[in-house]
Amino acid sequence: MDLSYTEEEEAFRARLREWLGSVLPGLPAKPDPGDWPGRRAYDAGWQRLLYDAGYAGLHWPADAGGRGATPTQHLIFLEETERAGAPYVGANFVGLLHAGPTIAAEGTAEQRARWLPPVLRGDEIWCQGFSEPEAGSDLASLRTRAVRDGDDYVVSGSKIWTSHAEVADWCELLVRTDTQAPKHRGISWLAMRMDAPGVTVRPLRTLAGSTEFAEMFLDEVRVPVSHRVGAENDGWRVTMVTLSFERGTAFVGEVVACRRTLDALAAEARRSGRWDDAVLRRRLGRLNAEFRALWRLTQWNVSEAQASGGVPGVGGSVFKLRYSHARQELYEAAAEVLGAGDALDLDREWVLDRLSSLSYTIAAGTSQIQHNIVAERILGLPKGR
Ligand SMILES: Cc1cc2nc3c(=O)[nH]c(=O)nc-3n(C[C@H](O)[C@H](O)[C@H](O)COP(=O)(O)OP(=O)(O)OC[C@H]3O[C@@H](n4cnc5c(N)ncnc54)[C@H](O)[C@@H]3O)c2cc1C
Numbered sequence: 001m002d003l004s005y006t007e008e009e010e011a012f013r014a015r016l017r018e019w020l021g022s023v024l025p026g027l028p029a030k031p032d033p034g035d036w037p038g039r040r041a042y043d044a045g046w047q048r049l050l051y052d053a054g055y056a057g058l059h060w061p062a063d064a065g066g067r068g069a070t071p072t073q074h075l076i077f078l079e080e081t082e083r084a085g086a087p088y089v090g091a092n093f094v095g096l097l098h099a100g101p102t103i104a105a106e107g108t109a110e111q112r113a114r115w116l117p118p119v120l121r122g123d124e125i126w127c128q129g130f131s132e133p134e135a136g137s138d139l140a141s142l143r144t145r146a147v148r149d150g151d152d153y154v155v156s157g158s159k160i161w162t163s164h165a166e167v168a169d170w171c172e173l174l175v176r177t178d179t180q181a182p183k184h185r186g187i188s189w190l191a192m193r194m195d196a197p198g199v200t201v202r203p204l205r206t207l208a209g210s211t212e213f214a215e216m217f218l219d220e221v222r223v224p225v226s227h228r229v230g231a232e233n234d235g236w237r238v239t240m241v242t243l244s245f246e247r248g249t250a251f252v253g254e255v256v257a258c259r260r261t262l263d264a265l266a267a268e269a270r271r272s273g274r275w276d277d278a279v280l281r282r283r284l285g286r287l288n289a290e291f292r293a294l295w296r297l298t299q300w301n302v303s304e305a306q307a308s309g310g311v312p313g314v315g316g317s318v319f320k321l322r323y324s325h326a327r328q329e330l331y332e333a334a335a336e337v338l339g340a341g342d343a344l345d346l347d348r349e350w351v352l353d354r355l356s357s358l359s360y361t362i363a364a365g366t367s368q369i370q371h372n373i374v375a376e377r378i379l380g381l382p383k384g385r
Pocket of ligand 1 (some may be wrong): 127128129130131132133134135136137138160161162163164213359360362363364365366367368369372
């Protein structure tokens, strides 16, 4: 497989670089990490700029409102926006990176027309209501119920760890629509309005002190049957599509950010004399190799996804597994380079990044679960008991 860039792709890079150079200096200051309404407005503003310039949903298919760009152009977009220090996707994460792509792949023409354009314009924010108190790794044992009543489902239950729930307009929600069927067969995938009567959001405080996620309580919430994506009780299959986008492509932009952080650490180590420590040098060198390999793996995953109809395969689990560990190692190395006797004895931004790096081996499916997937679905090993 040829992973080098063509002349046309390099021309795309040059145009994008020029555009970034023209808009980034005019951006407003980033809001405080704890200011969720401010962050929502900031993320929406950036998304709108991308939309107006023709860079929104680059990787989405053209018939879903995207630009139908090649996977490589999308990767160039991620490289260049990160290199230029452009805002990250932020509150648009779920809408742009997995709910939107799922609707593009599985939704009806009407559903695509209703939900996709506002995501691309940054007008509507989505969150993900999958996990429940006793259904995280074993997601299929979820208990939130949806009972048909005329043209609506009446939904009751609770969800947990719902990122961005406080500022979201819509939720990609998994519900049980058949309590008698085997657990994987009785699930449906719904789009629920977050301001519907009966939805209560209670923020949870994380280790890093922010309230980036919440508990969600659903008390007889009415969701139109027309808001179901995929067939009734076929939600597990639709969920696999969502999770392949989440693990396969959603985090790839962050690899570039990690490489930038690593470069900054190496520069700091040279400046402070820590570079003379051969053990530390080797550690940074190994991380450099790891992030380069992850970028190659990303290119491979994205090309494979394109070749097989646009939905990433289980290679995403390999990416997720390695990336989440490498990210933690990066921030451990940062504490060493920055000379902090204690991990918390660092600049605030480093502390927050270090603490949040711990969550990456849990979010979007734990490392243990990714190991199981790789063992069973890639290596063909027998299922555990
Ligand atoms: C920062 C962050 C953001 C999140 N955002 C969202 C969100 O927006 N929406 C959402 O729905 N969820 C979200 N989650 C939830 C996340 O998806 C779950 O935490 C995750 O799937 C693990 O589930 P659990 O917490 O119930 O752990 P459990 O399933 O209880 O697992 C506990 C431990 O047991 C291990 N384990 C469980 N089963 C097995 C097995 N079969 N084999 C080997 N080991 C096993 C797990 O790997 C883990 O180490 C978020 C989580 C984090 C940390």
